[in-house]
Amino acid sequence: xxxxxxxxxxxxxxxxxxxxxxxxxxxxxxxxxxxxxxxxxxxxxxxxxxxxxxxxxxxxxxxxxxxxxxxxxxxxxxxxxxxxxxx
Amino acid sequence: xxxxxxxxxxxxxxxxxxxxxxxxxxxxxxxxxxxxxxxxxxxxxxxxxxxxxxxxxxxxxxxxxxxxxxxxxxxxxxxxxxxxxxxxxxxxxxxxxxxxxxxxxxxxxxxxxxxxxxxxxxxxxxxxxxxxxxxxxxxxxxxxxxxxxxxxxxxxxxxxxxxxxxxxxxxxxxxxxxxxxxxxxxxxxxxxxxxxxxxxxxxxxxxxxxxxxxxxxxxxxxxxxxxxxxxxxxxxxxxxxxxxxxxxxxxxxxxxxxxxxxxxxxxxxxxxxxxxxxxxxxxxxxxxxxxxxxxxxxxxxxxxxxxxxxxxxxxxxxxxxxxxxxxxxxxxxxxxxxxxxxxxxxxxxxxxxxxxxxxxxxxxxxxxxxxxxxxxxxxxxxxxxxxxxxxxxxxxxxxxxxxxxxx
Numbered sequence: 322x323x324x325x326x327x328x329x330x331x332x333x334x335x336x337x338x339x340x341x342x343x344x345x346x347x348x349x350x351x352x353x354x355x356x357x358x359x360x361x362x363x364x365x366x367x368x369x370x371x372x373x374x375x376x377x378x379x380x381x382x383x384x385x386x387x388x389x390x391x392x393x394x395x396x397x398x399x400x401x402x403x404x405x406x407x408x
Numbered sequence: 409x410x411x412x413x414x415x416x417x418x419x420x421x422x423x424x425x426x427x428x429x430x431x432x433x434x435x436x437x438x439x440x441x442x443x444x445x446x447x448x449x450x451x452x453x454x455x456x457x458x459x460x461x462x463x464x465x466x467x468x469x470x471x472x473x474x475x476x477x478x479x480x481x482x483x484x485x486x487x488x489x490x491x492x493x494x495x496x497x498x499x500x501x502x503x504x505x506x507x508x509x510x511x512x513x514x515x516x517x518x519x520x521x522x523x524x525x526x527x528x529x530x531x532x533x534x535x536x537x538x539x540x541x542x543x544x545x546x547x548x549x550x551x552x553x554x555x556x557x558x559x560x561x562x563x564x565x566x567x568x569x570x571x572x573x574x575x576x577x578x579x580x581x582x583x584x585x586x587x588x589x590x591x592x593x594x595x596x597x598x599x600x601x602x603x604x605x606x607x608x609x610x611x612x613x614x615x616x617x618x619x620x621x622x623x624x625x626x627x628x629x630x631x632x633x634x635x636x637x638x639x640x641x642x643x644x645x646x647x648x649x650x651x652x653x654x655x656x657x658x659x660x661x662x663x664x665x666x667x668x669x670x671x672x673x674x675x676x677x678x679x680x681x682x683x684x685x686x687x688x689x690x691x692x693x694x695x696x697x698x699x700x701x702x703x704x705x706x707x708x709x710x711x712x713x714x715x716x717x718x719x720x721x722x723x724x725x726x727x728x729x730x731x732x733x734x735x736x737x738x739x740x741x742x743x744x745x746x747x748x749x750x751x752x753x754x755x756x757x758x759x760x761x762x763x764x765x766x767x768x769x770x771x772x773x774x775x776x777x778x779x780x781x782x783x784x785x786x787x788x789x790x791x792x793x794x795x796x797x798x799x800x801x802x803x804x805x806x807x808x809x810x811x812x813x814x815x
Contacts, residue, residue, distance in 0.1 A: 341470045358471070365539040366474075372536065
């Protein structure tokens with residue numbers, strides 16, 4: 322599934338507002354822990370922000386598979402897709 | 409063993425530093441403002457507060473700041489100031505195993521409690537709670553967050569005794585250094601303004617209700633027209649240091665801790681008594697090897713409540729007669745709860761250093777039930793060498809701290 326530009330924008334916005342990450346660091350290959358400096362507490366909060374921003378439900382267990390910003394875009398896109406499918 | 413103050417930091421309703429606060433006090437300014445928006449809270453009659461102005465939170469790294477409420481932010485910024493003045497840096501010239509950090513607040517963050525429980529009830533469970541919420545409401549939130557902010561990994565205590573919190577921290581620090589357990593103590597307290605804090609006092613009719621339209625006149629300790637306190641916020645932090653440690657590194661003393669004690673009256677949650685207040689003052693003097701004649705100024709706790717001010721006036725007059733100048737800073741600053749003891753100690757030290765005593769703001773006509781002590785009503789030039797600072801808290805917690813000029 323390819324994330325839409327809208328989903329990418331919304332994720333990038335919450336990365337800026339929630340974690341004060343400069344825009345230039347928000348590239349798909351950026352690793353959450355290494356490049357963006359996010360730790361386990363931030364990862365939990367990131368899911369909360371995504372749920373609130375996109376109006377979706379996420380499974381906390383999926384966090385283990387999320388390593389890069391691209392993974393976050395995909396997770397968010399899948400959640401939006403499932404949310405629409407279940408609507 | 410002598411214990412000295414070598415650094416001080418404060419954020420108050422009158423300034424974001426010790427210097428700015430003291431200047432505003434000398435100018436007789438008020439930090440109190442009206443909160444007309446609190447009219448939406450049913451049953452809350454007092455709509456006044458004394459907030460700290462906007463400060464630069466970006467001085468605190470995000471990964472530390474994310475678990476901080478306002479009280480921890482202010483505590484951290486005040487600690488930065490105090491350590492800078494003392495020229496101490498954790499990990500460099502501050503040896504953690506010989507250092508103690510003691511900092512407290514009245515409770516965890518009331519602002520976070522509100523948002524946490526509001527969401528909890530809306531969601532019927534913890535769904536959507538941020539991972540960092542608990543770290544803002546735990547009882548040792550200020551101490552733990554300040555430690556993280558300064559990169560400190562030594563001994564840590566978080567006393568909590570409401571309005572006596574930071575005075576207890578200071579006296580405990582003095583005791584610990586004198587006992588030879590530590591060389592340096594970082595001591596203080598912080599609290600944040602929230603309508604629920606005002607409500608605590610409003611419910612027991614101890615918060616000002618009659619000055620909602622005249623905020624700068626609301627807090628008026630010892631005055632015949634006083635009608636209750638105004639809750640404030642802020643942080644105060646002092647660096648205490650043993651004489652040997654201070655001398656070994658060539659640090660400059662700002663003041664000496666000359667004595668102090670904390671006692672509870674074991675009687676009533678809110679009705680303080682002049683007898684137990686006199687008891688704590690006398691015990692503080694005794695522990696410092698001082699007599700009432702050695703004290704040049706008394707910084708009263710006096711919060712502008714009808715009962716508390718009268719009892720404290722009686723207690724001070726009972727120990728010191730009508731000879732020693734007395735004032736309260738609550739008329740200017742409001743009542744910053746856990747922070748007030750440290751802030752008042754800092755200002756008392758500045759009064760000694762500048763040889764001028766700050767009067768009680770809004771004390772226009774001394775109430776009959778507060779007559780007895782020498783209540784000053786104007787900036788008063790006095791070369792005070794020793795001052796006594798009182799703080800009393802709900803739960804019958806009474807504290808008196810003695811500070812002396814360093815020489």
